[in-house]
Amino acid sequence: MxxxxxxxxxxxCQHCRRCRLWEMRTHVVVGKGNPNADILFVGEGPxxxxxxxxxxxxGPAGQLLxxxxxxxxxxxxxxxxxxxxxxxxxxxxxxxxxxxxxxxNYLRYQFSLIHPKILVCLGRIAATTIISPxxxxxxxxxxxxxxxxxxxxxxxxxxxxxRDETKKRPAWEDMQAIxxxxxxxxxxxxx
Ligand code: URA
Numbered sequence: 001m002x003x004x005x006x007x008x009x010x011x012x013c014q015h016c017r018r019c020r021l022w023e024m025r026t027h028v029v030v031g032k033g034n035p036n037a038d039i040l041f042v043g044e045g046p047x048x049x050x051x052x053x054x055x056x057x058x059g060p061a062g063q064l065l066x067x068x069x070x071x072x073x074x075x076x077x078x079x080x081x082x083x084x085x086x087x088x089x090x091x092x093x094x095x096x097x098x099x100x101x102x103x104x105n106y107l108r109y110q111f112s113l114i115h116p117k118i119l120v121c122l123g124r125i126a127a128t129t130i131i132s133p134x135x136x137x138x139x140x141x142x143x144x145x146x147x148x149x150x151x152x153x154x155x156x157x158x159x160x161x162x163r164d165e166t167k168k169r170p171a172w173e174d175m176q177a178i179x180x181x182x183x184x185x186x187x188x189x190x191x
Contacts, residue, residue: 006035009109013086018102021087021095027054031082031110038182039074040116041065042107043083044125044157045095051088056081061158065122068158068172072179080114082107084129100129117185119150120178123157142174144181151181 013028029046032055049059057065069079085095085103095103107130111119121127127135131145131152141154155174156167 005109005113009106009113013106016086016103016106019087019096019099021085021089021099024090025087026051028086029054029056029083029088030086030106031080032056033076033080034078035080035114037078037080037114038117038185039079039120039178040111040114040118041079041081041120041122042126042130043081043122045083045085046088047092048088056083057158060162064158064161068175071172072175074179078182080110080116082110084126094125100125104129116150118178118182119152121152121154123154123160126157127154142170142177144177151185153178153181 010030013030016022016028027046027050029050033041043057043061046056047059047061049062050056056062065081069075084107085099086106087103089095089099119130121130124135124137127137127140131154135154137154137156141156144151144153146152153174155178156171158171161167161171
């Protein structure tokens with residue numbers, strides 16, 4: 001069940017004009033999945049399909065993400081999925097710094113409502129925004145770090161896997177590590 005705070009977030013996003021991306025959007029894309037999930041996935045920003053449907057990760061990258069989640073037994077019941085920016089950057093360009101900055105409080109609010117045990121950055125944009133501005137995805141993906149009780153990790157963006165098949169294996173290993181960490185944290189919580 002989505003409570004009042006989620007309604008406030010949803011309303012604020014729907015009316016948001018904090019950066020120029022609102023001018024070109026069809027839909028604001030807030031998130032999908034379980035708002036009480038232990039695992040939060042954060043992508044970059046909506047693509048064309050996401051903008052049209054108002055739902056994150058429903059295009060080709062989303063279909064691959066679904067498969068990767070399923071390969072380690074995760075469903076939308078176990079995760080919540082959102083993006084750094086909630087409106088589509090034109091032509092799928094990288095979101096600009098001012099656009100990310102304008103949108104970041106929505107992500108912070110989502111984080112505080114979900115209170116995830118694990119945060120997964122999908123790709124460079126999410127990792128440099130959330131983990132560290134100089135994060136190098138190729139070098140630093142797959143490494144855990146804990147911040148304020150939340151375990152954070154970055155992996156390749158599914159779109160990068162569609163462009164470069166050789167990234168699929170390391171990304172799948174990251175997915176397995178995420179599943180393992182979740183199992184461990186749940187086992188700890190029961191003790
Ligand atoms: N790529 C993203 O980063 N997010 C989406 O929602 C879809 C594609």
